[in-house]
Amino acid sequence: MRILITGGTGFIGKRIARHLLEQGSLEFEGEGPREIGRIILFDAFPGEGLPQDPRLELRIGDIDDTMTVGELARDVDVIWHLAAVVSSAAEADFDLGMDVNLYGLLNLLEALRAQDRCPRLVYASGFAVFGGELPETVQEHTALTPTSSYGTQKAIGELLVADYSRRGFVDGRTLRLPTIAVRPGKPNKAASTFVSSIIREPLNDERAVCPVTPDTAVFISSPRRALEAMLHAMALSAETLGQQRTIALPGLTVTIAQMVEALERVAGTATRELIDWVPDAEIQRIVESWPVRAATPRAEALGFQADDDIMSIVQAHIEDEGITLKGDKA
Amino acid sequence: MRILITGGTGFIGKRIARHLLEQGSLEFEGEGPREIGRIILFDAFPGEGLPQDPRLELRIGDIDDTMTVGELARDVDVIWHLAAVVSSAAEADFDLGMDVNLYGLLNLLEALRAQDRCPRLVYASGFAVFGGELPETVQEHTALTPTSSYGTQKAIGELLVADYSRRGFVDGRTLRLPTIAVRPGKPNKAASTFVSSIIREPLNDERAVCPVTPDTAVFISSPRRALEAMLHAMALSAETLGQQRTIALPGLTVTIAQMVEALERVAGTATRELIDWVPDAEIQRIVESWPVRAATPRAEALGFQADDDIMSIVQAHIEDEGITLKGDKA
Structure with a gap:
């Protein structure tokens, strides 16, 4: 089985790749497991910390380049299309956002259609719709x-x-994702990037900036739940999905104050002091324009799940990133 | 004032042009009237029955050609973007539909954006969304x-x-139109084309095919109401519209049986006999997938109106097209 992950050097892409390499196979609902032959990680940036494995191939290029994408799409069986210019970046540079988020997707869909294999495609959307x-x-x-x-x-x-799915060009499934927190790595250009920073940086003994007020609510999902959703969406059969190809994922509604409280409970009072509250009206506006509560009965019926609570999200981050808390050292 | 009408040789485009030429000026809400200097009708087809007027210019070309559209967009103040590949045609030829309906619009929006004048744009959508x-x-x-x-x-x-409107590239307003009936002229490749044919052809003593069952309901607007809406949407100020740029238009819900009954009452029992009932499962499927009732409080508050009843629609068609009924001759 030949797998393509666009935006593949991002943290979700890497987690999918690592999981698949460990499993060695991918199983679709109602079908037997199929061996992973090749995983192509495609991205505009080389990224860091890629799994070392002969089955893994890194390709760097532009998703809005028709030739590049035509080449990429050749003979692929399944695709996770995660490449995106995130919210603040697409707002700051309209053309860049259109090139990657619209023309890049069109390029990919056309390249897959030209293959005439109706490959399975998971597309990452979000509640910013x-x-x-x-x-x-x-x-x-x-x-x-x-x-x-x-x-x-x-x-x-x-x-x-x-x-494209209705017409049989691809077998697509869109995941409408909550804001993912706690993301590992560095802040990015998403307006929501602080939602991860305010937990991640203090846990690393670093300062973080929070540009919104403590009572601001957000709708989030942990990386663990996001990874599960990415795999589950790929596994579901076309029959199970039917015509409706967008799955709005369940998430957890929390305020920034509740997140900081969880941080404090897990890692001590000192961590709270590492957050600088620097209001940014534009980020406040963008974040407040997003929904903070979503009813997702269909996703739940299909087996997708939200996180239990913010404490478990913070603890999972500590586990996944192998963070040693100061209290633990003492 | 320089005006561009794409799909300009279609019947709505021609009616807008004829109206503007008669008026000699166009007036925006809160502003004085501005003289019509030039009206460019752009279309892939030359069409028939264009008004003869030195202010009118016909240009034939492809809307998905970037150069052509860049040239077209130069210095225009207002645009009605009506060019479209209609429902059955876009279903039969996916690439043609994408080229005109998606890439054509993108071409136009980019050409207008490049002008940096934020021109006023009316875009025709429909309840097939x-x-x-x-x-x-x-x-x-x-x-x-x-x-x-x-x-x-x-x-x-x-x-x-x-x-594009939110970003200030154009000052756009989308009209979500009901099925327009009774359309003058010939049947087109819209799945809904029969909705006009079953009235228009019998009134011309010609046979018409109805591919759906008599109890099928449709949501319609007369050409008169559509023309009024096109002009009113252009006149409304950006302040009146605010951020929400789509206006779902009011329409009339009627069954095919009610339409045929109105035809009979206006033009005699013999007209009913001119309709051949030839079921077409695919057209029935497409037409039934469209909504037949829509709540449109915003449009009504903005001054848009539906037709009173099907009788008045049939009578308006007879008037507008100068049709002499047999009964009148006798």
């Missing part, structure tokens, strides 16, 4: 009203994946 | 769930016009 005046809880049938170019491009992506 | 399992009455906040490539491309268009 919602914005503006929203109901208290967004429903699966709530209209998409993005108030950012990133959200617009993701909403368009959901529509394209659905239509 | 809805499909599948729908509530009895679709609301303004009901999620778009197209079940055709045409509907997908129009839903994407709505999102693009909204984001």
